[in-house]
Amino acid sequence: MKNKKIDLVYLWVDGSDPKWIRRKNKFLKSVGLAEIPEAAHRYKDNDELKYSLRSVEKFAPWINHIFIITDDQVPAWLNTKHPKITIVDHTDIIPKKYLPVFSPRPPLVSLSKIPGLSEYFLLADDDMLFGNYTTPDYFFTADDKVKVHGKSYSMKKFIKNSAPRINSGDYIKAIMNAKTLIREIHGDSHNYEWEPSHNITGYKKSSVESAYNHPKINKAIEITYKSKIRGRDDLSQVIFQEYMLANDIAHLELVPKFGIKNIIEKFKGNISRAYQAKKIKKRLFMPWPKLFCVNNSGMHPRIDKYNNKVLSKMFPKKSSFEV
Numbered sequence: 001m002k003n004k005k006i007d008l009v010y011l012w013v014d015g016s017d018p019k020w021i022r023r024k025n026k027f028l029k030s031v032g033l034a035e036i037p038e039a040a041h042r043y044k045d046n047d048e049l050k051y052s053l054r055s056v057e058k059f060a061p062w063i064n065h066i067f068i069i070t071d072d073q074v075p076a077w078l079n080t081k082h083p084k085i086t087i088v089d090h091t092d093i094i095p096k097k098y099l100p101v102f103s104p105r106p107p108l109v110s111l112s113k114i115p116g117l118s119e120y121f122l123l124a125d126d127d128m129l130f131g132n133y134t135t136p137d138y139f140f141t142a143d144d145k146v147k148v149h150g151k152s153y154s155m156k157k158f159i160k161n162s163a164p165r166i167n168s169g170d171y172i173k174a175i176m177n178a179k180t181l182i183r184e185i186h187g188d189s190h191n192y193e194w195e196p197s198h199n200i201t202g203y204k205k206s207s208v209e210s211a212y213n214h215p216k217i218n219k220a221i222e223i224t225y226k227s228k229i230r231g232r233d234d235l236s237q238v239i240f241q242e243y244m245l246a247n248d249i250a251h252l253e254l255v256p257k258f259g260i261k262n263i264i265e266k267f268k269g270n271i272s273r274a275y276q277a278k279k280i281k282k283r284l285f286m287p288w289p290k291l292f293c294v295n296n297s298g299m300h301p302r303i304d305k306y307n308n309k310v311l312s313k314m315f316p317k318k319s320s321f322e323v
Contacts, residue, residue, distance in 0.1 A: 005064040006136055007121040007290060008200075009058065009088075010105060011104055014073050015047040024102045026271060029229060044169045046304045048294055048312075049076055049126035054315035059130035063122075066321075067114055069093070071100070079323045088114055098225040105230070107250065108237040109221045109257035111125035112209035122235065124200040129311075138290060139202030146202045146250035148241045150194035156210075171208050174236035181220055181235070182242040190245045194252055199291045203240060204249060284313055 014020065025035040049068070056063055069088045071168050074080060080087060090099060093113040094106050101107070104125075111123065120141060139147055179192050211217050217239060224234045244250035 003118050004136065004137070004140070005118040006062065007065045007118040008060075009067045009069065009114065009117070009121055009123050010049060010126055010290060011069050011107060011124075012073075012075065012126045012136075013071055013104075014075070016045060017073060018280050020071065020073065023100060023132045027102065030301075045075070046127075046308055047077075048129075050073060050319075051311040051315050052124065052129045053321040054317065054319045055130040055300075057319045057321070058315065058317075059133050062136060064118060065116075067117065069114075069196060071102075075323050078221075079321055081194065082321055085210070085321060086116065086204060095224065100220045101225070101228045103227055105227065105231045105234045105236070106225050107233055109224050109239070109284070110213070111203065111237070112212055118207055119205045120202070122200050125293070128200050128291065128293045130200070130290065130294045131213050132290045132291045138202075141251070146204055146207075146241075146244055147253045148194075148203065148245060148250045149197040149199065149253055149255045152254055153193055153195040153199070171228060171236060173232055174230075175238045176236045177220070177234065178239035178242055181217065181239065182246055185214070185216055186246040191252060192256070193241070196236075196241065197255060200294050200296070201241070204244065206215055207244050207247070207249045208240045210247075211240050214243075217243070284310070 028035050053066070056066070063084075065084050065086065067086050067088050068075075068078075070091050071091070074087055077083065090107060092100065092115060093110040094101060098106065108123075111117070111121075120136075120140060141147060175196060183192060212221060217235075220233075220235050220239075224231075227234050241250065244251060294311070
């Protein structure tokens with residue numbers, strides 16, 4: 001991967017933005033669905049993107065360019081004049097006839113449409129961070145393949161444990177839709193019994209575009225576009241990982257830990273300041289993985305506040321990406 005340009009793509013939305021909330025509620029009302037004020041909290045901005053960019057500057061300075069996909073929004077603290085930053089609006093990558101969308105999946109299946117995106121790129125949610133020094137070979141091999149990070153998992157067990165969420169139509173069902181479709185196209189050409197790492201992942205633009213243009217996949221992508229909110233028939237971006245694996249463009253690399261539990265805490269009841277301080281101190285002196293995910297839900301303000309404190313102490317130095 002020497003001398004290869006590797007970009008980084010983020011998805012970001014401020015779900016507490018009144019304009020965004022009004023637009024979403026207008027859509028919900030138009031299709032006979034009740035307005036859901038709580039939905040704003042799911043995508044509440046807790047400054048994770050700011051700390052993630054600080055982690056990039058500290059632990060992955062080799063990143064070539066950063067694209068931030070937004071829905072007519074820009075973080076107030078972001079230095080949009082920075083030469084390595086580009087804001088990508090939904091209108092830049094999603095066909096106009098499908099807009100607006102309030103699900104992350106339409107932009108996720110449109111990654112290859114980002115203007116100026118390099119052949120090699122990483123994808124991250126705004127709450128995914130670098131926890132330690134990394135190099136490009138963590139994501140790509142010397143022979144030009146993508147490393148798909150995952151965890152080995154019996155598919156029967158995976159489906160059984162995920163059944164309630166599959167029935168509710170959330171992200172597990174979108175993953176299963178992707179796996180089922182690739183199996184329909186390629187058969188048992190590779191191991192499907194792996195669980196995707198919910199973390200920063202690598203891709204090749206040409207492979208993503210090739211998958212996008214496959215007739216069967218494109219048909220499923222069109223269904224995903226039509227799902228303005230999360231739906232049972234959506235495709236996850238795992239479709240691109242499975243496509244790369246099936247076509248020998250990538251290889252599966254099992255990782256023992258995804259890093260999620262290194263920061264998030266399932267607190268019950270009130271969190272005393274003394275308890276928070278003790279936990280934060282413990283976290284700061286622990287060995288951190290190369291990647292971790294805060295997994296912010298927006299539904300637990302106390303937990304989010306705690307996580308924010310940890311991040312602010314991990315990455316106290318303002319990055320060049322901030323005004």
